[in-house]
Amino acid sequence: MKVDEAAIDGAAAPAPRRPVKPDVDDAVLVLRAQDGDPRAFEQLVRRYQQVMFGVAVRILGDRDEAEDVTQNAFIAAWRRLPEFRADAKFSTWMYRIVTNQALNQARGQSRRPRPADRETLEAASGSWASTTVDADPERHAQRAALLAAVRRALAALPDQLRVCWLLREVHERSYQEVADITEVSLDTARGRIFRARQRLAEEMSAWR
Amino acid sequence: MAVDQVDPVEPAPDALPCGRDPLTVVDDARAGRISAHSRSCEYCQQAIDEDRLLATVREIEAEPVPAPDTLLPRVMATVFAELRPGRQIALPAVGPSASVTELAIVSTLRHHLDELPDLIVHRCRVRAGEPAGELRPEGEPALVVELTAAGAYQADLADLADQVRATAHRVLREQFGFDDVRVDVEFVDLFTLADGGD
Numbered sequence: 288m289k290v291d292e293a294a295i296d297g298a299a300a301p302a303p304r305r306p307v308k309p310d311v312d313d314a315v316l317v318l319r320a321q322d323g324d325p326r327a328f329e330q331l332v333r334r335y336q337q338v339m340f341g342v343a344v345r346i347l348g349d350r351d352e353a354e355d356v357t358q359n360a361f362i363a364a365w366r367r368l369p370e371f372r373a374d375a376k377f378s379t380w381m382y383r384i385v386t387n388q389a390l391n392q393a394r395g396q397s398r399r400p401r402p403a404d405r406e407t408l409e410a411a412s413g414s415w416a417s418t419t420v421d422a423d424p425e426r427h428a429q430r431a432a433l434l435a436a437v438r439r440a441l442a443a444l445p446d447q448l449r450v451c452w453l454l455r456e457v458h459e460r461s462y463q464e465v466a467d468i469t470e471v472s473l474d475t476a477r478g479r480i481f482r483a484r485q486r487l488a489e490e491m492s493a494w495r
Numbered sequence: 496m497a498v499d500q501v502d503p504v505e506p507a508p509d510a511l512p513c514g515r516d517p518l519t520v521v522d523d524a525r526a527g528r529i530s531a532h533s534r535s536c537e538y539c540q541q542a543i544d545e546d547r548l549l550a551t552v553r554e555i556e557a558e559p560v561p562a563p564d565t566l567l568p569r570v571m572a573t574v575f576a577e578l579r580p581g582r583q584i585a586l587p588a589v590g591p592s593a594s595v596t597e598l599a600i601v602s603t604l605r606h607h608l609d610e611l612p613d614l615i616v617h618r619c620r621v622r623a624g625e626p627a628g629e630l631r632p633e634g635e636p637a638l639v640v641e642l643t644a645a646g647a648y649q650a651d652l653a654d655l656a657d658q659v660r661a662t663a664h665r666v667l668r669e670q671f672g673f674d675d676v677r678v679d680v681e682f683v684d685l686f687t688l689a690d691g692g693d
Contacts, residue, residue: 306688308647311615315645318617323579323598324605325571332570340562354563361570365577437552456549457556462518477518481508484521487552488545 313377321368328368331377332361338378338458339385345453346389356392360385382460382468386450393446433494440490444483451476452483511538521546584623587637588672595671597621604640607666611658613650617643617683637675638667645684656680 311330319327339360343353363384364371371380441449447469454460454468466476511517513536520533524543533539581597600621608616620641640663646655660678667673 306612306647306649306690308612308615309686309689315615315617319605319619322601322618322620323581324602325574325578326602328574329567329571332567336562336566336570337559340566341560344560345556350563354566354569357562358566358569362573365570365574433551434555437555440552441556453556456553478508481518484546484549487549491548491552494548494551 314373317368317371317377318373320365321371328365335378335381336361339381342382342385342453342458343389345457346386346450347393352392353389356388357385360388363388376464379464379467382454382458382464383470386454386468390446390450436491436494440487443490444486448479448483448486451479452487455480511536511542513538515539517542582623584621584638586672587674600638600667600671603670604663604666607662608642608644608659611655611662613647613655613688614659615645615684615686617645619643636677638673638677640667640676640678641681642679643681643683645686646682647688648685649688652682656682 311327313331313334316327316331320331336357340353340357343356343360344350347353347356360381364381371377444452451465451469454465455462460468462477462480463473465480466473469476469479471479508517511520513532515533515536515538520539520542523529524533524546529543533543578598580599581601583594583596584600585591586593586595597620601619604621605616605619608614608619618641622639622641624635624637624639642659642663644659646652659680663678664676667676
């Protein structure tokens with residue numbers, strides 16, 4: 288017979304490790320939301336609100352506009368859920384809706400969409416200042432100049448190059464996903480990313 | 496609307512003069528896979544050096560930008576305002592003077608079924624049969640629940656289906672007064688239970 292040593296010692300036996308269910312994946316949440324379950328859709332919004340807001344704020348450069356666009360994009364997704372195909376990826380679909388709406392918003396205001404400036408990102412994240420303030424004034428000035436250079440370099444990119452670069456380099460989408468989100472061929476998406484990198488490298492060459 | 500019109504003549508990246516694809520060279524270098532060729536090739540090295548220069552740009556742009564606290568409530572306010580609650584189903588104990596929506600029944604079922612440790616509910620639908628009497632075919636229940644779900648690999652699916660039916664019958668009886676119910680369960684996927692720790 289096996290002796291329970293913990294019981295003899297009077298110590299509590301360790302609790303058995305309890306298996307838990309994995310997080311419900313996006314595809315299942317979409318099925319539930321398609322059946323009208325608002326809590327399932329809420330979970331999807333919670334999962335993707337930060338990344339989608341990040342796309343919008345980087346395209347529009349204005350956090351109030353970005354919030355409106357992100358809100359409208361999620362509501363559009365909710366309304367169009369019945370059209371969503373089971374073989375598609377929810378994240379790719381959301382990226383596409385947000386990207387299109389952000390660019391439409393920018394075009395509708397007859398101005399070029401611009402990369403978010405540091406003040407916008409700082410206001411949006413609340414973290415920028417704490418990560419970048421440098422006690423050394425010279426280094427701080429150098430950093431500020433670098434940020435300005437990055438802003439100028441991104442602003443100089445045509446929309447289609449900048450969006451493809453953003454999706455690949457900041458949001459780490461695969462080349463195929465970039466093509467799917469922007470609704471161009473894989474070759475076109477790869478070409479745009481390449482040309483965006485070339486132009487950015489030229490713009491930033493002084494910082495080499 | 497597409498982000499941009501597809502330009503059929505828009506070129507793919509040109510190969511480097513050494514014949515290598517520049518995106519692949521850079522991706523490999525970022526992953527720490529620099530081939531013997533790339534180590535000694537000036538064109539590959541130039542592509543890799545340019546990419547290193549852009550690391551700062553990526554780093555700056557990739558700083559996380561948290562969503563505003565107001566975003567989720569604003570989205571969900573609209574979602575709740577536009578809910579499609581489904582048909583009204585008469586409560587059996589009261590008759591047509593009191594009813595409940597399909598969505599309310601489904602939400603309640605999901606809430607309780609989600610507590611079963613070996614089950615992840617996918618779809619859950621309910622439909623009411625004809626009112627009791629001449630219109631309802633013999634053997635046809637007052638309420639049918641159609642459920643698709645994933646079961647844990649470790650679970651006995653027949654037992655799990657019994658647990659699902661027992662839970663659904665109990666909830667429907669206790670909360671809505673439905674006794675005459677059929678619950679159809681279809682397992683469409685399996686999942687592995689994760690280690691929950693101590």
